Amino acid sequence: MRSVTLTLGLVTVLASTGFAQHSRHLNELNWMEVEELVPARIQTVFLAVGTVEAHGVGPNGADNLVPEALAEHLAEELDGLIAPTISYGVNTHLDEYAGTFGITAELLEALAKQVFVGLSKNGVSNIIVLNGHGPNFEPLNSAALEVFRETDARILVINWWSATADVVEEVWGEQGGHAGLNENAALMVVAPDAVHPERYRAEQATPYNTDVWRAYPFPTTIGLYAPGEGYLDFDREKAERYFERVKEEMLAIVGDVIAKWEAGGR
Ligand SMILES: [Zn+2]
Secondary structure, eight states, X not given: OHHHHHHXXXXXXXXXXXXXXXXXXXXXXXXXXXXXXXXXXXXXXEEEEOOBOOBXXXXXXXXXXXXXXXXXXXXXXXXXXXXXXXXXXXXXTTTTSXXXXXXXXXXXXXXXXXXXXXXXXXXOOEEEEEEOOGGGHHHHHHHHHHHHHHSSOEEEEEEHHHHTHHHHHHHHSSOOEETSHHHHHHHHHHSGGGOOGGGOOGGGEEEOOTTTOOOSSOSSSEEESSTTOOOOOOOHHHHHHHHHHHHHHHHHHHHHHHHHHHHHTO
């Protein structure tokens, strides 16, 4: 029954767009398909940027996996393509935890700059950078500013968890944290088998109080934005509700920026 439904769905999409046969992933397209699509049919590319870093009882690739899931959603809704992820980012205070390592801010900035230039040279007008990791933000913005000045590219750099912080309040009535209930809930949706509640203890979380003290390494891999808030909650219904709302808010923000760029002819 399922395969019948899927087949019918595909036929419907093919009939309505005449173009459903192409993947949205640049990794999966050949040069002829890219040439046909960009820029004639598609002007927007989504680029996830993350890192490899310890995340409580979630996977070390959390900061890649969540933006990649958002890229899938946004590319579908806003008719874009998806560039290969920049999976290594700038790590700071969790470097001592196993499997955690990063690259320098200078290297990320140079890498992002060349990727943006490459996309722009291929006719991409709108580069939407879905950042999954805080310390990447400044180098990504520096790269975006430089490339914006040098090319015709329009570039949006957005931190998904900050842009949707109000959704955490809406679902749980509290703030989240690094690998806190919000990020954990996103992972429960996008990589459910990689979240291990059986390993969780509340002692694995510590409130950030960065005006007063900083520790290297940070004493736990879960960092809470507010004392007493953000501890993990493995409620599946809330996780699903949260991530649906995150997708909605991201779509609203990104869609608005693209629409205004286009309306303004910028
Ligand atoms: Zn993270």
